[in-house]
Amino acid sequence: MDNTALSALLAATMIAGTPILFAAAGELLAERSGILNLGVEGMMLVGAAFGFICTLSTGNHWLGLLAALAGGGFMASIHGLITITLRGNQVVSGLALTIFGSGLSGFLGKSYQGAPMLFKFESLHVPVLGNIPFLGPVLFRHDPMVYLCILMAAAMWYLLYKTRWGLTIRSVGENPQAADAVGINVGRVRFLCTIVGGMMAGLGGAYISLVYAPTWQENMTAGRGWIAVALVIFALWNPSRAIIGAYLFGGIEALTFRLQTMGIHISSFFLAMFPYIATIVVLVLVTIRRRQDAGAPEALGLAYDREER
């Protein structure tokens, strides 16, 4: 493989990793607060549809991103209402959200099927750095969303591990009874994390319809929401590991499209399995070794009821 091909592959990796990282960072926040939301795929699709339709009708892609935030947040609030306020089953609610989101986005996007995105994000060309051979095109010539997404994931890490809020969020996810006892409003923290998580999934979806594709296709997220769910576990609920994982999984996605041209003789289907198998292996190893610092939040997936102590 020559340098140009490798540089193109790595640049494509940055793009492919972006929607996954957006969604995974959001899901990570929700899971840290104890809410498992398997509706990521649905929230991404609604974000993608809202973002696409709003951008096309207003001509402003920033407004489109706002619409995507609203769409993802709206979807997540349904999950919050059911699982937090009404203490419903998180697994089933998340699946319902995915089915509903797939339907809603398909319904709204019907007349846009295959329409090209006319308003595109301009790629930045970072002065000086962008001119470095090889590294320039790989790292410094992308659209602003690519950098925004890394910033958000890094901010998420800072929030969770270096601030009081982060401590509050983690305590709610680990031991809601104790958090409640010290006066934290468990429901409110969880609701907030779930909604912010949904908004980030919406952004991830919009990135696909506005920048990556850039068009509208029914079910265009094509399973990336599930990859994001896998990534949260693969990253062991740590945003900094999620950044690395997102580009690893993104790199695999970029590679599947280039296998033939690069003369590599593995079936792309086996490559596509990799994120899921890797996640299984990581989850199994961590659970067996019971690493305290790296496991799932203790109260993940459990509804909190004050009277049940």
Place this chain on the structure above:
Amino acid sequence: MLKLKLIRRENESTMARLIVPVLSIIMAFGCGWIFLALSGYLPAVVFAKMFNGALGSPYAISETIVKAVPLMVAGLAISLAFRMKLWNIGAEGQIYMGAFAASGMALALGNGSPYVIIPIMMIAAFAAGALWGLVPGLLKAYWQVNETIITLMLNYVAIYWVDYLVFGPWKDPNSMGFPLTPIFSPAAQLPTWGDSRVHLGLLLAGIIAIVFYLVVQYTRWGYEVRVMGESSQAAKYAGMNVAKNIMLVMMVSGGIAGIAGMIEVAGITHRLQQGVSPGYGYTAIIVAWLARLNPFAIIIVAFLFGALLVGGFAVQIVGVSFSITQILQGTVLFFLLAGEIFLRYRLVLAREEAV
């Protein structure tokens, strides 16, 4: 100050158990009605079309049954695991593995007696689905690895495995590039009812439901499964082997879902193809939940959801997207999950205590 408060019930309310699912369906269709009206359609026309397309003629009903059969079988499979509070959301992958194994047998055995080939396909499908359930079951039983995540991840492994086969080694050379295997010999196809596509799988679904009911209700093992679902601690103290039963339940659950895959390839497609299950494994979770895990209710709810699928195709004629079906499915489940709080809690108006 008066405030609404939730008070925990001693026992699940029997009234609520019946009313909540029925009301959920009605309210979801009410929401669909408003949604369609807001989108500029005539809801009455759309729903009439949907009803006619799904149930309006013998042909329509036969197509609804065709779609309902895999939902029945997969719904039964899921409900067994759910009874033990094992969140097997891997029916989709187990269906694919069953379809894969059954197809492998059909293609390898070629022509022969259907009385030999069909049972072999069924056993192979059960074994492949059971294996796909055993992996998360084993991990759960011995190391408490979260079965929800493992079953979910395994779905994609199974789907890509089938994709690999139908795009690669098993592809029909005469398929003009389509991802399909060659068609099975007649001996590997399930007999159908008259001219319709309704096949033997329907009878099989009924048998599974009856056996399921008898086993869960009247055998010692069924009793153990129910106890372990209530409390694994209590089960342990009573001397039940929880680990063994987790593996067994996940195996049987996966195996039955595998049969759903076999039924689909042997009864409908008569070959393995890409997307052999368009999400039956996920829809079946809604079915099982809506039926509150009761085997006979699963048969009825699966029929309703089959109707929703077929009706969704029918409304495309009046320009409405098939997506309306998914919107309705999701909304039914939202209302159901939200309404379930009334099974466990009572809503009362209480005086707010002064703090």
